[in-house]
Amino acid sequence: MAAYPEMPCQELVELITEYLEGTLSEVDRLRFEQHLADCRHCRTYLLQMRQTIHALGKLPEETIPDEVKSELLQAFRDWKARGRQP
Ligand SMILES: [Zn+2]
Numbered sequence: 900m901a902a903y904p905e906m907p908c909q910e911l912v913e914l915i916t917e918y919l920e921g922t923l924s925e926v927d928r929l930r931f932e933q934h935l936a937d938c939r940h941c942r943t944y945l946l947q948m949r950q951t952i953h954a955l956g957k958l959p960e961e962t963i964p965d966e967v968k969s970e971l972l973q974a975f976r977d978w979k980a981r982g983r984q985p
């Protein structure tokens with residue numbers, strides 16, 4: 900497997916709208932889905948995005964405010980840090 904470089908959470912967050920719009924390149928889409936398979940935090944995030952889109956009936960204009968994005972990435976770091984320490 901892992902034919903492509905691993906996509907970090909940060910990149911996934913940045914590409915999520917393109918993924919949902921179906922405008923990602925084939926390679927990035929595969930990397931995206933590969934990351935999703937391994938990262939339940941990003942699966943949760945994708946689910947939340949889908950719910951937001953469903954509620955709005957479209958992709959949000961301002962995809963993700965920067966402060967939300969940095970909170971999210973901080974949360975990812977916390978999850979990973981906790982995962983490393985038993
Ligand atoms: Zn992730």
